[in-house]
Amino acid sequence: MKISREELETLKLNEETIELAAYLIKVNGYVILEGVLPQEKVNELRKAFTDCMDWFIDKHGKEIYENKKGFNEGTNHLGIFLPFAAPFNDSLVIEHPFALAIIDRLLGKDYSVTLFSSNTSLPGGKKPQPVHPDYGARFGDLCKVALPITDLVFNIPLVDVHDGNGPMEIWPGGTHLLPDNYYGPNGPNPEDLAPHMQSMKVHMPAGSILIRDVRMWHRGTPNRSDEIRPNLALIYSAFNRDNSVQIPQETYDKLSDRAKHLFRWQKIGYPAIEPTHE
Template sequence: MKLTKEEKAAGLLLPERLNKAVQTFNDVGYVVIENVYDAAFLDTVRTAYETELARFIQSKGGLAALEGKTFGKNHIGFFPPLHLPLAHTQLVAQPVAVQLMQALLGEDIQCAFFHTNTALPGSGIQPVHRDTGHLMGVAHPVATLVLNIPLCDFTIANGATEVWPGTHPILGGVLDDERAAAFPSVRTEIPVGSFILRDMRMWHRGMPNDSDNPRTMYAIVYERGFIRTPVITVPRTTWESWSDTAQHIFRHNQVVEDTEHTPRVWGA
């Protein structure tokens, strides 16, 4: 679905288009909205992000030292610092994304997981997996979703994620490539400026990046208000730059002085 000029100017989907987007999400487990972000803004974000990613890789001893410790060969799961522009309010609380998330999760949504996924050139293929299971072991409406914001065009060549539409309500059994082969899948080829909302129970996997450039996306997780995720810290400068909506969504986290902010790490 592509934002119309009127919707982009208003910062909201029209009611009938919102209903269509919600129905699509509920039916297949994800929805794509195009023409949301300006390319110049994302260029600025990508430049800042690549600096932080290089610093992270260097701090771990280089890419070779991360082999076997990442999300697959040359797939980097990274918690960037919540400094500007990396945590701009348009990324953490973009109005159309919030409109959709509130329609899916309720108005009391929350966030405590600010993450990115980068497939570097030469990355391998991930096993088919889901990011979370069902609450209490039963199928239910979406409780947790992830907002993916690509920082470049997603293509087959650079490793556009493979997803299995309609798998989000499936219960039980071992999830592996053999089981997934019985279901149809698609690749999320989308232009930069888009976002994807995905039910975290949907089957998916990262694919090889055969291009010469990194393929990066944000992976920010939003939940219904009753779920409790370990809190993160938010730098005060970032917090004060955020809209009221962004502050509400991150309300359970801890605001600290900029120098005291430490990004979350895996295992903590």
């Protein structure tokens, strides 16, 4: 979706935009708001993220460069938990008005953030990831009906995403609408079905916002370029209370009331972490 100049200037989505975005997530499993972060903010985030990634690769480089294996069985897709600190905890990241307006429509207003992380496709990937949803069955084999949306992934790409630098491949339009038990170990294997189904690779300019149902089938693809393809990644959850995010008390005290509510279940009063492999 392209956002109007008026919406970008006021940071307020029109009712029609919110309604369309919510319906697209309900029907297709995802929506993209193209290029909504200011370029200077994207540049700041990319520089900080590159510094974090360089530090991490320097610390863990033996696995990549000496053993020649790459991360995650050769896919070179890497999830890094980020420190809850500037610029990653900027209000345009953790509580972007566009994202919250859409998420409010789908989850109500009492949800929380349960993941504060990133997803990067590193150069040199030898194969794609397996096709998968992010979450398994909520009730194992017991529930044989489709459940409402409860968890939404929020991504901000920090570079333009195109075919050559490891875009996410998705299977929209139904894979998030299966009965709950289909997401468990005894459900259909996405790897068996996906080759016979329609998929698409997600291209988007840097600073876009991607919101998707965690159940939508997807996978990372190899990065054929010479540069990393980083995404910031948060999950907003209606019921999950996972508390893996460490937030210094002083940092938490300076957040807006809405941001405090979003992170209320997290580890408040703990030091911000170093970049850590998921």
